[in-house]
Amino acid sequence: TGGQKMKKLSDATLLPQSGIRRMFDLAKNKENTISFVLGEPDFDTPKNVIKAAQKALEEGQTHYTDNSGILPLRQAIARETKKYDHVAYNPENEILVCTGGMEALYLSMATLLDPGDEVLISDPCYANYYGQISMNHGVPVPVPVYEENGFNFTYEGLSKAVTDKTKAILLNSPCNPTGAVAGREVMEDIARVALEHDLYVVYDAVYKHLLYEGEYVNIASLDGMKNRTIYIDSCSKTYAMTGWRIGYLAGPREIVSLMPKLQENVPSCVTTFAQYGAVEAISNGQESIKQMHDQYAERRKALLECIENIEKISCRPPKGAFYAFINIKKTGLGSEEFAERLLNQQGVVVAPGSAFGEQGEGYIRISYATSVETIRKGMERIQKFVESL
Ligand code: PLP
Numbered sequence: 001t002g003g004q005k006m007k008k009l010s011d012a013t014l015l016p017q018s019g020i021r022r023m024f025d026l027a028k029n030k031e032n033t034i035s036f037v038l039g040e041p042d043f044d045t046p047k048n049v050i051k052a053a054q055k056a057l058e059e060g061q062t063h064y065t066d067n068s069g070i071l072p073l074r075q076a077i078a079r080e081t082k083k084y085d086h087v088a089y090n091p092e093n094e095i096l097v098c099t100g101g102m103e104a105l106y107l108s109m110a111t112l113l114d115p116g117d118e119v120l121i122s123d124p125c126y127a128n129y130y131g132q133i134s135m136n137h138g139v140p141v142p143v144p145v146y147e148e149n150g151f152n153f154t155y156e157g158l159s160k161a162v163t164d165k166t167k168a169i170l171l172n173s174p175c176n177p178t179g180a181v182a183g184r185e186v187m188e189d190i191a192r193v194a195l196e197h198d199l200y201v202v203y204d205a206v207y208k209h210l211l212y213e214g215e216y217v218n219i220a221s222l223d224g225m226k227n228r229t230i231y232i233d234s235c236s237k238t239y240a241m242t243g244w245r246i247g248y249l250a251g252p253r254e255i256v257s258l259m260p261k262l263q264e265n266v267p268s269c270v271t272t273f274a275q276y277g278a279v280e281a282i283s284n285g286q287e288s289i290k291q292m293h294d295q296y297a298e299r300r301k302a303l304l305e306c307i308e309n310i311e312k313i314s315c316r317p318p319k320g321a322f323y324a325f326i327n328i329k330k331t332g333l334g335s336e337e338f339a340e341r342l343l344n345q346q347g348v349v350v351a352p353g354s355a356f357g358e359q360g361e362g363y364i365r366i367s368y369a370t371s372v373e374t375i376r377k378g379m380e381r382i383q384k385f386v387e388s389l
Pocket of ligand 1: 039099100101102103126172175176204206233234235236237242245246247
């Protein structure tokens, strides 16, 4: 600033650095490390999707689209959601294509929240929820969830956290970081709280196709819930398309028809040729989903076998996504200390559970979106580390 007096920048800039980013930084200059922190598929985007985007580019699909996205993509989303989620959305005014699930979450908060409104989130949860809520002047209210309940919300836990400022419940299932999946009963309990207290539900289902146990239930399909639910999905995890930045949200017309004007003021629209790739992914992606799912299932099995063989650490089988939330309480180390010492002594990078909230203390998160060979090698090192304690 050259010594000039300058006015203060916004409080949004005070967001803390994420606990995962810190591990990346610590690992940056180390050689021969094995990383279990990446929150994205290690697969490449399916060839048919790449071809569809290339074709769109060659055909001149390089202009702005509608704020809400190209109609064929909204129609493909509507078909998929009807078939898989059993919820019918009108592609004309109940679906908005966004820049990743990330922007769908952000716009949901921008649409629902006035300053000071509270949003119930699980603790632990996807750490970016804190930023998305607070950047929209809302207040994130962590509701502890426990391993004994499969890291799921309970009716009592949620009800206790409701105040007259509560506006919404932000629900993520399958969950990052715990792999928890809210089955029908849990969904019914959450819906009951929402209906009793007149709350909206923002349902982040970006891992919905990565399910290994249990039933997939979209909370919007329950009685009375479509009206008050914003459902969010993304091509990132399902079709290995993280860099394409294609996500979407769907909800009742009364809410979603207000959102294109917000979208207009942020990215205006999502990258046009990427949207054409997404049409192909969603319309013809069944085979790719199955192939990747089978590999994740195999990796999950290998990882759980390795954990089983290590005394002092344990993990309830995660039902979905590609994360294992491992209990390290018996080692006597805090989760950050565990992660840092593991990195320094064995060159394995994991995310400390505390990066996802207070209740994450005593856990580490491992992403198994990597080969079985890497999983076995990394877990051998973790075993050596834990045995040396
Ligand atoms: N929600 C959860 C729970 C996630 O884990 C992620 C990515 O890691 C996202 C949303 C956002 O993904 P994207 O913006 O790539 O769709």
